[in-house]
Amino acid sequence: MSFSKWIGGALGWSFGGPIGAIIGVALGSVIDSMTNGNGDTLLGEGKRRKRTTYRSRSQGPQTQSGDFEVSLLVLASIVIKADGKQDQRELDYVRQQFSNMYGKERANHAFQLFKGISKQKISKRQVCLQIKQMMDHPSRLQLIHFLFGIAKADGIVTQDEERQIQIMAGYLGINARDYESIKAMFYNSSDNAYTVLELEKGATVDEIKKAYRKMAKKYHPDRVIHLGKEHQKGAVEKFRQVQEAYEHLQKELRF
Secondary structure, eight states, X not given: OOHHHHHHHHOSGGGSHHHHHHHHHHHHHHHHHHHTTOOOOSSXXXXXXXXXXXSOGGGSSOOOHHHHHHHHHHHHHHHHTTTSXXXXXXXXXXXXXXXXXXXXXXXXXXXXXXXXXXXXXXXHHXXXXXXXXXXXXXXXXXXXXXXXXXXXXXXXXXXXXXXXXHHHHHHTTOOHHHHHHHHHTTSOOTTHHHXXXXXXXXXXXXXXXXXXXXXXXXXXXXXXXXXXXXXXXXXXXHHXXXXXXXXXXXXXXXX
């Protein structure tokens, strides 16, 4: 599948507004690279993917897998540059995650675009407000989870990286409890199980059980089924961490 066909079939609402402008500049650099004979694939060839859209118009805007994919690329470029440098381990994490989710061919196209995106100065507020307007809440939670994964790829989430993700979460309409819950999944602390479940330490058994049911519903992989199976993989990991938090408290409190 050619790069032009991938772009034409992958994008919906993200091909407009501030994100569309960023993509346009990045596409220019990709086309220049191809014109100069440097457009060989980075990750090899893979299988043709299917276009994914919302199952029902009543659920919200027509967000498809490609829109989520491009949103990840744009926000990931901000996180990677948060501490003033691009760590190779973080770049490798992005490459590997996209390869795992999309297959080598599609990941190759995505990373070609990412190189052009990462060279630009991006307005966090503008791109996040576009995403907030067009993307459903479960998918936005998945974006934040992915961004923390990138930041942690080099072994530690720096204060600069955390600050950038927190700012973007605010612009994306992610409330503080949801943000802290996802953040806790990437830190080691004795209180993390409570934070993941959005609880205060000392919560009763009934409160813990109620919180678990609520979080299991919020983070269930089926909540992002409209984005395709490739994005459910990340959702499964997030759901697993909620389960582990609950099981940790079960053992600790013996209920």
